[in-house]
Structure formats: C-alpha cells, structure tokens
Amino acid sequence: MKYEVDLTQMCPATFAFHVIGGKWNLPILALLSEEGPIRYNELKRRLNGITGTTLTNCLKDLIDYGIIHREQYHEVPPRVEYSLTPSGQELVPLIEEIVAWGANNIHALGGQKV
Amino acid sequence: MKYEVDLTQMCPATFAFHVIGGKWNLPILALLSEEGPIRYNELKRRLNGITGTTLTNCLKDLIDYGIIHREQYHEVPPRVEYSLTPSGQELVPLIEEIVAWGANNIHALGGQKV
DNA sequence: ATACCTGGTATATAAAATATACTAATGGAG
DNA sequence: CTCCATTAGTATATTTTATATACCAGGTAT
Secondary structure: OOOOOEEOOOOOOHHHHHHOOOOHHEEEEEOOOOOOOOOHHHHHHHOOOOOOOHHHHHHHHHHOOOOOEEEEOOOOOOEEEEEOHHHOOOOHHHHHHHHHHHHHHHHHHHOOOO | OOOOOHHHHHOHHHHHHHOOOOOHHEEEEEEEHOOEEHHHHHHHHHHOOOOOOHHHHHHHHHOOOOOOOOEOOOOOOOOOEEEHHHHOOHHHHHHHHHHHHHHHHHHHHOOOEO
C-alpha cells in the first residue's frame, strides 16, 4: 500500500494499521517470526499464492516501516535473508494472539463461501 | 477481499488474517469497538477517505465472517446500526495492543515518505 | 552445451478500490 | 405544495493495486 504520507506525522493507530493491514503483510510477518531469518524464495514458496512482484513490494514497504531487515550475502547463487527488527519482534506476541483468536473463533460461522 | 473458499475449512491463522487484513477492516473494527453500535453514515464520516461502495463491501464481508452484526430499524429516514458480535468483541483487546504497539514504534523510523 | 538455481525486474492483464451520480421514503422550511 | 435535506445504500465507469508471464545475470550440476 502506497500512501505518500510522512509516517511519523500520522496517528499511531493509522500507522499500526498500515503496517499490519494489507493482504500479505501479516502472513509475511508471521512467517518471519516463526522461521527466523528466511530467504526470498523460501518466503515465496511458503506464502501460498503470492507473486514475486507483490512479495518484493511488501518487503520494501516493511523495510521502510522499520519492521524488517534485509541482509545480503555476496555469494553465488545470491543469498538475501529477511528478519524482524526489534520493532518487528515486538509484534510477535500480538501475531500469536491474533492466530489464537482465529483458532477460537473460526467455528463460530456456518459453512458459507466468502 | 473475495476468496471463494469455505472459511471453516481453512487454517485458523489464514482465517484471522482474512478478518483483520485488508485496507479498511481494522479501522472499521477499531471504530466499532470504540463507538458501540454505530450507523452506516457516521461510520463513513469517521473513516476518513472510505467510499460508500467499499464500506458496504467491507461490512458485508465482516458480517459473513461473524465479526459484526447488522440491526435494521424500520424508521424514516432509515436507521441501520452495526456492532460487534461476541467473536468481534474478543478482538477488542488485540486491537488495543496493536494501537499501543503503533504508539511505541512510530518514532523508530525516519521521516521518509512511503 | 543445456538445464537449473538465485533474487529479483518489465510488461500486460485481472481484480479491487474509488469517484460520481443516482434511488425511495420521509420531514422540514418556505 | 414545492424544494431541499436526510437515510442506507446501488450502478456505472475509472483509477489503483495485484497477478501472471516472461525474462535477466552469474554461476553450478549433469
């Protein structure tokens, strides 16, 4: 999501919603929190259905937000690892609570398709 | 977000990410948690920038997810109030933690535009 | 030589969000 | 009575976002 606004100027709630909102941000953060430093292609394989373009864009956004870190190793084939920054690590318990909420509430609905 | 899948069949984490992912779902839920039952047009006014079409779609999705409830009163002009279901109310503390995280981490980044 | 790996990018298409105009039923101002 | 405003949306067209597909360099394995 691109907004062309100065993040530090906006309301903290809006900032937080930008970081964890969006279709792929939360799945990416959940994987990073479980799998520690993880490479671009493995991230793509584990995030069922994401395309390379979208993954690249999301990772760039999260780096701009200060949530994840990109470490590039000069090897062949290339190796680039993504991991959580301290700010990102503070999100981990929240992500776990969100997943727990999902487990407790998924059975509350009927079998309709959405 | 439309997925054409049976929600009860999917992974709890994926379910949770569908509920709170998306551009507007979390802002909508935050408003509902703060303002109790709230009408369509006031919701639209308070969610700065959302359009009627998008708000309607988001509300329908959240109803399908079992997170919010729609109560229609047969008055003129029409009155329709939206509120959290018990499943939705269980999300309230998580939303508060997310906002608190935003307040603690927004100053970690420089003033770049994103 | 050929195929395959990596972390991407470029281009074109499909999907989602937006802007705009519009609706029915009523109440109030003039 | 007429005109305008209110409500909760819907219909249509346009713009923005996400996806599918092909492709790149620089190496390794067969």
